[in-house]
Amino acid sequence: MAGDDTGCHILHADMDAFYASVEIRDRPELAGLPVIVGATGSRGVVLSASYEARVLGVRSAMPITRARRLCPQGIYVAPRHAVYAAVSAEVMAVFRSITPEVEPLSLDEAFLDVSGSIRRLGSPARIAGQIRAAIADQQGITCSVGVANCKFVAKLASARCKPDGLLIVPADRVLDFLHPLPVAALWGVGEQTGQVLARLGLRTVADIAHTPVAVLQRELGQAAGGHLSALAWGRDERPVIPGAVDKSIGAEETFPVDVDDPEVIRRELLRLSGRTARGLRAGGSVARTVVVKLRLANFTTITRSRTLPEPTDVARKIYDTACALYAAAGLDSRARLRLVGVRATGLLPASRAATQLAFGERQVSWRDAEQAVDRIAGRFGQDMVRPAALVKGAGQAAEHGPAGTIRPPGA
DNA sequence: TCTGGGGTCCTGCGGCTG
């Protein structure tokens, strides 16, 4: 479906097999081989697979053990997140050289609204070609671009033309493009929703379009039903929003083997609280609510949350709350956990919360101490300073709780 | 087959408040 791009001002640009492509770019001897980026231990999933690996059935999010069975000859590579983040920043800079209206969705994809750039750079299709050429030229990787009159159709278009493709869906051909697609193509249809739709005998987007909204809402809920019906008719009014702010920041980790020792779990909570707090401070945010996530060995997931009297970006405060939530979850003392997570939600700009923070003198002290640690870590690396409980062989410290090696002023 | 880690959004329920 190529040709008339009139009214198609939305572009969705998506890097092809992003992590794997970066690895192949940096190690050209891997070109043409089934490259699989993912966890190197026994637990974990595939983050990205080259198209040679995909031919053999390897998909992202697939357990790494299964990938190894399907593709024993694969080249398994540990992820290098810092490198991907750097490449992503340069790719986003290419997008922003085209238009300021860029909404990143993740490291490897973004929406662009090019309506303000058409006079300067040419038609949307032409702009899409320029983007693809610039990224191939500057970064040595390929991307696919979908061009349409709304975000959702542009995104479907880029997925349909992968890898290294360009697909324009003319405004008057949207329904021809959408209606033959399977329901799973719609945004918001995963395994569960797919099963509900299958039970209703709905297999294609056209089937959804011709089902009364009330039926979809009864089966899927008010919001999801209305949402799917609108998408099935190609209606998606959402604008491209540059500079969207985070709504939560967190960290979680799966243990290499299930853990039932509360002391080990609290130590992990300490580490994750530190990561979460650093994320908050780096983004200039404070959080009102702390959420703890506990995944049991049988994969049951429990979350517990608590809203704080005043917002914080202090690891110590987050850790104390996380420990209280863990204790309040009332797990059996021998409950085996496979994963723990800490998340901070209800984010506010730190500047807005500064007045409130000033009332909590002790918190400010911890805050100052942790900011000093941030500065040291920024200069010498993250591993240079950490709480005593996280220092290998710090048995004493661990036994007496996770006291920091840094004493806050006045504490 | 055995399920990561980072997120967002929605729903339902219960408590509080005016």
Add this chain to the structure above:
DNA sequence: TCTGCAGCCGCAGGACCC
């Protein structure tokens, strides 16, 4: 003072996305 109600908020969990 008590009751019913609506609206809001906090909380927990589920589904989904990349």
